[in-house]
Amino acid sequence: MGRNFFRRRKLKQESAEGEDFSTEIGVDLEKNLQDLQTMIGSPEDLVIHRLNLGFNVKAAVAFISGLSNKEAIHNDLIKNLLRNREKEAGSDTPDELIKQLKLDLISIGSVEQTNSLDKLTIDLLSGKSVVYVEGTAEALLMGTEKWETRSIDEPISESLIRGPREGFVENLQTNMMLIRRHIRDPNLRFDTSEVGRRSKKKLVVCYVDGIVNPDMVKEVDRRLSSIDMDSAMESGYIEQWIEDSYLSPFPQMDNTERPDKVASAVLQGKVSILLDGSPFALIAPITIANAFKSPEDYYDRWLIGTFLRVIRYIGAFITMFLPALYIALVSYHQGMIPSQLAFSIAATREGVPFPAFVEALIMGLTMELLREAGARLPRTIGQTIGIVGGLVIGEAAVSAGIVSPIMVIVVALTAVASFTIPLYSVAISFRLLRFGFMFAAAVLGLYGIVLVYIMINIHIVNLKSMGVPYSTPFAPSFIKDWKDLVLRGPIPMMNERPRNLKPKDTTSGNLRR
Amino acid sequence: MSDFKYGDETISSREIMIALPAVTIGVGILSLPREIALLTVGADGWIALLVAGIMITVITWMTSKLAASYPGETFLSYSSKLVTKPVSILFSLILVMQSLLLSAYVIRVIAEIAKAYLFDRTPLEVISLTFLLVVVYAVSGSRAGLFRLNMLFFPIIVLITFILSLFSFGWFEMDNLFPIFETGVRDQIKATEISGLAFVGFNILFFYITLVKDTKKVPKASVHGMLMVIGLYLLIFFVNLGVFGNAVTGNLVYPLIELAKEIEIPGGFFERFDSFFFVIWIMAIFNTTAMSVDVSIYALQPFTKLKKQTLLFCMAPLIYIIGMVPEGSIEVAKLGTFIGYFGIISSSGITLILFTISKIRRGRKKEHAAK
Amino acid sequence: MQLNKKVLVFLISSTIFLAGCWDRVDIEERGFIVGTAIDLVNQEKENEYEVMMTNQFVIPSGIGTLMQGGGGQAFMNVSEKGTSVFRTNRKFSRINSQEPFYQHLKVLVVSEEVLIQPHLFSNMMDFFIRDHALRRSIRLLVAHEDAKEILNSTPENTDVPAMYLDDLMENVDRNTNTIKPIHIGEIQELILNQQSYVLPVVRKVGSMAEYGNVVVMDGESNQMVGSLNEDETSGLGFINGHTEGGVLEVQVDESPLAVEITKINQKMKITNTQKNNVEVEISILIDGNIAEYFGVESVLDEKFLEKAEASTEKKVKELTAKTIKKVQQELNTDVLGVSKNLYQFHYDFWQEVKEDWENGENYFSSADIKINSEVKIDRVGSADRIKMKEE
Structure with missing residues (x-):
């Protein structure tokens, strides 16, 4: 029994992998249908419609009900097959018959002929319908895919003020x-x-x-x-x-x-x-520069586009450096803070029991928690969590003396700045790196910050994306590409494709020099 | 469209042009204005600086011309063609030594300065070690990556220097530059010598030009690179002298950093610009160190047949230990002067010897051809 | 394998970080010193003095923040005695729970007694110049009496005396008889150049402090040799540009006229370089406005303006003549900047006379210093006159 079970499992696996199981379609219709059913385990949504093509030529149509366009199958396939059965010439061999079906009868756009059960199964499972004819080892595959899809919506993760409102769907x-x-x-x-x-x-x-x-x-x-x-x-x-x-x-x-x-x-x-x-x-x-580019840069006028980009670069710097700078200045280099501000920070920090690093860590983690909570909850509640959490926790933490008010400003500014980065996945890495900077600042002050900054740069120059250096076009520098880097040049000036991609055709537009 | 992937180990002449100033500008210029001002009257030191710079530029040109005339050949291979193999090995080792000593010295100096401007109690050893580890991380990556780092950091260095000069304008007094042309010739020569020491670093050309794609452009590019150094040095020198005057410049340990301390950036978030300036300058120092460590590893590789990383992990402790040997800032300064002389004399000497021999050989070949 | 190595290196390097934080002192644990006063206690031996150092610590909670006003006193003065600044400074950490932190030091007040001793002042200054962490913009003041008393002057609207003094010095351009504040960076320059110089004096008036005239320091011994009164100070200001502007009161036809000086330019030219007969020509160009006029003439009248300009010129000449007389005859120190000019533009001659400029042959005293002043009054204000001539 145990041995039997093991064998069955092995068999199943083999069949699923489809490597040894490339059984070809046979001439026996019932056998074929049985093979098909064994192959996919005769699920409920597999529909098999047996019919007679006249002169006792048996045939069958099979499809998966949820993935196929039933209307098309009925109107364009089955109806045609049945309506025209009188016309069928009895002398035709099944092989010729199936060719004739393909050419003359079926009014569906894409029709394919195959003799591989393997291909047939996969196509069936992606929504095509199959026609078997008794006596031939060939089957017809009809492109009748249709299933429920989401309609085209505005892209949620990348909304723009100006720009097309269509987003990709799952289809x-x-x-x-x-x-x-x-x-x-x-x-x-x-x-x-x-x-x-x-x-x-x-x-x-x-x-x-x-x-x-x-x-x-x-x-x-x-x-x-x-x-x-x-x-x-x-x-x-x-x-x-x-x-x-x-x-x-x-x-x-x-x-x-x-x-x-x-x-x-x-x-x-x-x-x-x-x-x-x-x-x-x-x-x-x-490249790293892509993190700061948004399609909107190109849709607005160049001055605005440039301004927005510069803002994003500043935002990225704030995201990564501000909490670390706060720690470094407050714990190490108090002489660098303007006197009045230094006294005022000292006054607000009096009574805060933690060193600046712990203070920043607490607030930084709280911010991340709030953000994650907001992302998990339904959108309406999520916003509330953000506002309530941010305001209430911040206010309470200050009045409880756990953090200083300046820290709240720093954390809030950091959070806002991190939202300016259009590429979400890069924004997350920046937020992550921020903790690295904070740690370095807590240990070695500004010196630590600059060492970590150098390390990140080392990492970036060694990183590649599809073989293209991540740090280009800064370095290796392609000066011609710089007009669409930090600055966004006027559209008529950007008549060349980025050189760093080594395109076959460098000139875009008609402004050939 | 032959090559889509960036040939990882090849570089362009433009990268050499940036690498040269990136290596040269480091810790030398931080104290150079003092050393020049001590020997000269008023702002006369600029002559010494310019003369030294031009001399070094000529030698740099010769070095790159020499290396570029053997495209694709390593230093060992072309120098053993000119002098014998043992001599070329000796030359190679001298150049490696120079780079190793330079990197050891730099990691020590950075700790000294950091201790003065950023820290009180943090041990020197830790400051140096953390810096060295970052350098090791950089060198263990790709060589092309190092050149890209130069490209990334050098503009920042230039920018911060210009910002500093710009804001110094309010403190700049023309009178401080006077009297002019009053320094004696002997002092000028001495100052020229001292200035020359701040130009150590062009020995990377011996080795890296092998990797360059467009060798023909290299001599011009390296001259441009050196001219950038001279320009930047002259700017720094004049601004220093104009703001502080000769006497004060001569009595500040790191006049360039003190310059950043003197000026106040209006409405600035940072009050002590010196700390900030130094922190940015660390990037320049980093470039110097990373390139020198890398060039020494690169030059040593043919002898040891070790993997780059393995060699690096062997050399790093050595560099660290050499850096920690001098006791006190006076010995560090002595080491600095020694490295300066050693570097300038050895690399210029090697260049001159090899260049002359190669010229003579070529001349003979031409004669042969003519016959 | 490669990965393991990387991890290993990372782990080794991270141990350094675990051991870090040598310098970490959080901001609230710092005792911010904003003002320091140095007084002489007594002379122990030759060249060894006991000084009293008074540090003004800020109490941040006393200043308060934007959100809540401060309560209680905002500063605290602590004094310690010792023979060197550095050692004295170390004593502070024994009595104060917070670590003394000099990076926000704004004002340094030195008493006259300290200045009178030879070399003591320059020795004291060494500490403030040498420490890399100290700013070069610390301002220096001289107190006639006890320096530490100055650090107690608190007018109603200020919390911390040192900050008040610092602000006070921002306003010098409203006054001709004060000089531009001098900061530590300049002191280093002055001491190194061995030129004689002047230092501004601060006086305590009630609970306020008054920034006023100057004391004259000899360049070689860095010792105070005398002081200039207010008129002489403003004369000096016109000569060497210590003054940026201010108000000058002159008489025009017996009616007082106040000229507000907007710009002063001076040019020194040495016309004769003979050892015993150095001739110096100083031309002073002044731009000014009429700020106040008690007379009845029309200020729009060209003739009146010419008169006003002439009398201002006369006034400037008078003031500067007094100063020159005092420094040449009485104090015999070149605070006018002649020696600097000689160094810069007549280097060879300066090398000859350097030793005998203020001492020995005393060429400075015998130098002939001429003043040319030229005043230009640009604007007269919005009104012509407020009362008419009585016919």
Whole structure:
């Protein structure tokens, strides 16, 4: 019994892996249907519709009810098959019959013929419907995929004041459509592959042929082909599998819900990866400068765009350095604080039992807790938690003498500043690094801060994203790229694609020199 | 479109141009105005500084010309063609020594200054060690990464120097620069000698030019790099003299940092700009150290056949110990002067010897060809 | 393997951080010193003096914050005796729970008694210049009597006397008979250059402090040789630019006229460099406005302005002549900056006369110093006159 059980499990595994089980379709209809049912375990949503094509030629239609367009199956497939049975010539062999069905009868856009049970099963499970005909080892696969999807919404994680309001959805086809609507270039490529041993999800590599450096696409393909996992629930799985360094606190790929962002990235010569079932597209390569770029920079006039960017750089510095600076100044270098302010800080800190580091740590952690709590709760309650928590805890902590009022200002400013960074994943790493800076400041004051700053720089210059140095175009410097770095030059001036991506075609627009 | 991936170990001439000032500018300039002012009258020291700078620039040009005329060859390989193999090994070791001593000296000096301006009780050893560990971390990464670090930090150094000079304007008195042209020739020569010491660092060219893609542009780039150093040094010197006058400059241990202390930035959040300035300057010092450690590792590698990281972990304690040997700031200063002389004499000497020999050889070859 | 090594290195380096925090002193544990006074107690031996150092500590809770006003006294003066500043300074930590912290030191008051002793002043200053942590902008004042009394002057609207003194010195440009405040950085320059110099005096008037005239210090021994009164101080200000502006009262046709000086420029030129007959020409250019006029003439009248300018010029000449006479004849110290000018522009000649400038042959006293002053009155204010001429 035990042995039997073991064998069955092994068998099942083998069949699921689909390596030894590439049984071809046979000529016996009932056997075929049985094979199919064994293969996927005869689930409830598998619908098998047996019918007669006349002259006693038996046939069957199979589909998964939730994934297929039932209306299309009934109207365009089954009705046609039944209505036209009188016309069928009895002399036809089943092989010819099935060809005829494909060419003459079925009025569904995509029809495929296959003899592999393996392919048939996977296609069936992705929503296609199957037609078997007695006496032939071929089956027809009809593109009848249709399932419930979310409608196109405004991207929640990246809302802009000015810019398109559409965001990606979970449906790959819709997402591709959204990108195509931005770029009608015939060179826009969507290279499809499958990912996940078990999930067999569709994954699309999107780029513009003739702009992108071909080596970059090769590199992306090489990395994607190395993926070996059961399933990718979200594009984050893909990102983490193919990123250059998993030890780095910095993300090496951008993710976005915005089709316009993807479109502009592929037009610059980048590569985007879309995964079925995920509304987040990946963009690679990115550099540290991308953390401060938002699509809105380009939608507003250049002066405003530049201003916003400078604000973000300042915000990033505040996020990382301010609490650490507070600790360093209050615990080590009191001489650097202007006298009046120093006395006032000293007065407010009198009675605070903790050193500045602990004080900053308490408030910093509280802030992170509040943020996490706000993110987990339903949105309406989440906002309340933020306000109530922030105000009440801050106020209470000050009056209880646990922290000084200046600390509350520092923490609040830091929190606000961290929201200015458009790339959420980078903002998180900055917040994380902030604690490193605080620790260094607590141990070695300003000296510690600058050493950690140097270390982060060392890390950044050694980090790569898809083989492109993370610190470019600062260093290795591409001075021509600097007009879209901290500054955002006027649109007519930005007539060249970023050199750091080594694009095939460097000039964008018609302003060729 | 041949090469998409950035060839990791190749660098461009522009990076050499930045690396040169990044290595040269470090701790030397912090005290240089004092040493010059002590020997000269008024602001006459600029002549010494300029002369020394131009001389070093010429030698730098020769070094890079020499190395660039053997593209793709390591120092050992081209120098053993010119002089014999044993001599070239000796040269190589001298240059390694120079870099090692320089890095040891720098990690010591940084601790001394940090103790003066940032800390009271933190032990020297800890300040040096933490700094050295960061350097080790940098060197254990890619070599191209180090050059990128130069590119990232050097503009910050230039910027902070300009900010300092700009804000010093309110304290600048033209009168302090007078009298002019009153220094004796002997003092000028002595000052030139002293100034030369602050230009140590161009020996990296012997080794790194091998890695450069566009070798032809290197001599020009390195001259530009050195000119940047001269410009920055002259600016610092003049601002120092203009603000403090000769007597005070000559009596401040680190006139450049004191300059930052003297000025008050209007509406500034920081009152003591000196601490802040020094903290920024640590990046310049870091560049010097990281590059010298890396060049010594790079030059030593052919002898030991060890992996870069292994060699680094062997050298780092050595550097640390050498740095901790001098007792007291006087001995540190002595070590500094020694390293300056040793560095300038050895690297200039090696350059001159190799350059002359290679010129003579080439000349002969041409003669042969003519015949 | 690679990873393990990295982890190892990280762990080793992190032990340093665990041992850190040598210098950590939180801000509330610092005893902020904002003012220091130095008095002489007695002379023990030749060149060895016992001095009393009074430090003014700020009590931050006394000052209060923006949110709540302070209560109680905002400062505390602690005195200690000793033979060197550094040692005396160390004693403070014995009596005060907070660590003395000099980085916010604003004002240093030195009593005249200290200044009179040769070399004592420069020795005292050494501590304040040498410490890297001290600012170069600490301002220096001289007290006629006890220096520590000055640190007790608290007018109604201020909390901390030293801060009050510091603010007081910001206002010097309203007054001609005071000089620009001198800070420690400049003192270093003056002591090193061995030029004679002046230091400003502060006087206690009731609960207030008054910033006034100057004392004259000899450049070589750094010893006080005398003092200038208010007129002489303003004369000095015109000569060497110690004054930035202020109000000058002159008489025009027997009616008092106050000229507000907006700009002073002086130019010193040495016209003759013979040892016994050094000729110095100082031209002073003054821009001013009419601030107050008691007379009845029309101030818009060109002639009147010319008269006013002429009498201002006369006044400036009078003031400067007094000063020159005093420093040349009586004090015999070159605080006018002639020696600096000689050094800068007549270096060779200066090398010759250096030794005999203020001492020995005393070339300074015999120098012929001429003053040219030129006054320009730009604006006359918004009113012509407030009363009409009585016909």
